[in-house]
Amino acid sequence: MAYVISDLSKYVIAVFMAFYTYESFAAFRGRNEEKKEGIYTRQIICMFIVHFVSFAAICLETSDLSYIIFYGFQQILLFATIALFRAIYKDASRLLINNMCMLLSIGFVMLTRLDFDRAQRQFKIVTVSLLLGIAIPYLIKKFRFLEKFTWAYGVVGVFALAIVLILGAVTNGSKISYSLGGYTFQPSEFVKILFVFFVAGMYARSRDFLQVVITTAVAAVHVIVLVLSKDLGSALIFFVVYVAMTFVATRNYFYLILGIIAGCGSGIVAAKIFSHVRVRILAWQDPWSYIDGSGYQITQSLFAIGTGGWFGMGLYQGEPTAIPYVSEDFIFSAVAEELGVFFSICLILVCLSSFIAFIYASMRMKNEYYRLIAAGLAVTYIFQIFLTIGGGTRFIPLTGVTLPFISYGGSSVLSTLIMFCIVQGIYCIRAEEGGRDGRKETEE
């Protein structure tokens, strides 16, 4: 019977996910937030149905009371988040709150299905993160002097990455994490944010050639330390974010082209120097020839996506655990296998909707500092998604980064949450700015 429910449930889930996705783009039409009340409400309903039906299938399959209780806790957390943000921050982007909760709920569903213990750990981390996060928009709005510490962000960032390089634990050949009191941190997840603040601060002051050179030098130190730690995914993210922010700030196409050339060039050099880069490129070009070794992960990921097909195998009906590191690096493939490729495309579109919401905040900011922060965070967010999903679907070589909000990993989920909350803060600042402008306009 459980099979029938999960077989039916996948269609219900797909349909409501599609509705949700549609609304997450409909929300960009028009500027009157009051008129969009209906959209946000419908989104919350869709989110509730997707989450509920998924857990109904999970509970029927497992026949375990603890899953129902777990579902109840999640439901409380998600609705509390939506309600609290709405009550405290009238000017926050409700689309972004909804998207955040939608992605978190998909993450809970998938992690529960893959590994119940990990799902519970993840839930605890998310709860704590949300408690911290809800203060962030207020702090961003209040502490307008953040710009003063620009150099501190750069120095602390490099320092944190260097500590990992020297003392960090080796995971799969890369030094990316650092253990502290039983918890494992991945500092690069947080340094990403500091880095965006650093670059934004530098360019908000001046955009002349010397400033660009200094900023480039510091950015290069970040990237080199990451490359030495063999954390190539993060190195790539830092590099792309830096090039994008430099282009937006200086408005100089020369830097953009130079950045692209430098990126391609160092990619080729990296492939020549580092054997682990070469291995990944070979495994990407022809995974079937290396199916026993370096191509194993990607072929298993493709099996999952391909066997699942458009509407998936249904929760618990597939075999996503056959993919190594499925809950960290390949959760997208697990989603595609069991909930369907159609659902997974909706998921990508929801991420894209969040990216556009980030950019929207940036475009409407007059203050250059916050404008650059929002743009930098937007690029950080979407490029990481590009790397992980592109890698899992064999569009690009694997880099081993997480899917924000959905993959297992405390550092990843906390840092993404901080990013979303910072952008919410910028929405609030913008509302203040806009409010002053608005008064001025009426006076005129």
Add this chain to the structure above:
Amino acid sequence: MAGKKRKNDREEALTENKAPKKKKKKNRNRELWIITYVFIACMLAVIGNEIYFVYAKSETAVNNSYNPRQELLASKNIRGQILSADGETLAQTVRGEDGNEERLYPYGSLFSHVVGYSTRGKTGVEYLGNMALLNSNAAFGEKIQNEITSQKNIGDNVITTLNVEVQRAAYEALGVYDGAIIVTEPSTGRIIAMVSKPDFDPNEIADIWDDLVADESSSVLLNRATQGLYPPGSTFKMITALAYYRQNGGDTSGYRYQCNGSFTNNGHRINCYHGSSHGSLDFQKSFEKSCNSSFANIGLSLQLEGLEDTCEDLLFNRKLNLPIVSSQGSYVLGTDAGDYDIMQTVIGQGKTQITPLQLNMITGAIANDGIAMKPYLIDRIENYNGSTVKKYEPEKYATLMTNEEAAFLTGLMEGVVENGTATRLRGLSYTAAGKTGSAEYSENKSDSHAWFTGFAPVENPQVCVTIIVEGAGSGGEYAVPIAKRVFDAYFSR
């Protein structure tokens, strides 16, 4: 009215005051827009790639023994049947009283290679249609019922393009010889029959497996029709003829040769088959009689680049892009080869190797105005009640030659049947065209593989047959009679 007036006011305000301001604002974010579009494009490309994979690539990708989901499906569904195009069961799974499943092949060794087996790895249609056979598209209500009563669903059936009568005729005609026969429909690429010998009974695969694997000399498990690599023998003269035709701008009328049974160049000698001398020959006659001396003479006049290009057009030296497991034909003469190697190669000896499948595709292209169709074995997938789940349509593989070139070769091959080495196909209820070959494969000159490849009827080709009989003798004597029996079976279907 009031609303309209206000709108007008607003438009004026826009054009007068706000327009420059607005423009400036747009400019301010131009770089941001560029970045945004770039990343949106990246993500859409990721989505497009995923859709492409699932739509076009996943079917073959997931059919891999490394995919653990196959066992998952096998535990839920009973493997479906494999049927012939005329509705006969070629493979089915039956459940015994004890619940054990057994795969049965009612025709025994008749379809051994082409249908294959599914318990020691998967081969043939059992491999090609594996995911469909494992899946079940039974009615939803029935699946629910099965779920409640904890029964397995019945898997989907694979309906092949194979015809039992033609397969039987080919199988029996090959008789006790080792070799392969492949029968296709040139306009579609449908494979009507495919025989490879020595064969085995797939019903007994578990018992005979160890012996078959241990026996390295006869390679029983190899499907010679698709994986067997043979010297093409005189069938290669089709390719030499095409290269000559191309080099001479389509005009072969000036060619004359006086054959006295052998051709000597710089002390190297090429003999005609059994040393027979063919007398005065033009190009057409040289081909009809399959005159080695004349073709060695032709070969020395060829530009080797042109011959190499022609071979590459005809699918040599690359992996065939087919789901069917096949070997790669090789042509290795190079462009600075010595005269003797050239003389050997252009008559199909030398180091050239070809599979019956590739030769069949070339012949099919000649019959089909130069276009090779993709050979395929699965016509459609049905659920066990007979409603179609998926239908496979004929697909073009590649254009191997022009319409005129195909017509030229057809003319040559028609002459082979009318006046040449395949006259046993003359004067029948259908017209045929083809080329024989006797490929010497060892130093002992008397041993040769008998080849025939051809099609019928000439005016409207419906069937294309390629035959190799290992160690039998000449193509005209041993392969052509087999071709006749296959053609007869096809046209009396």
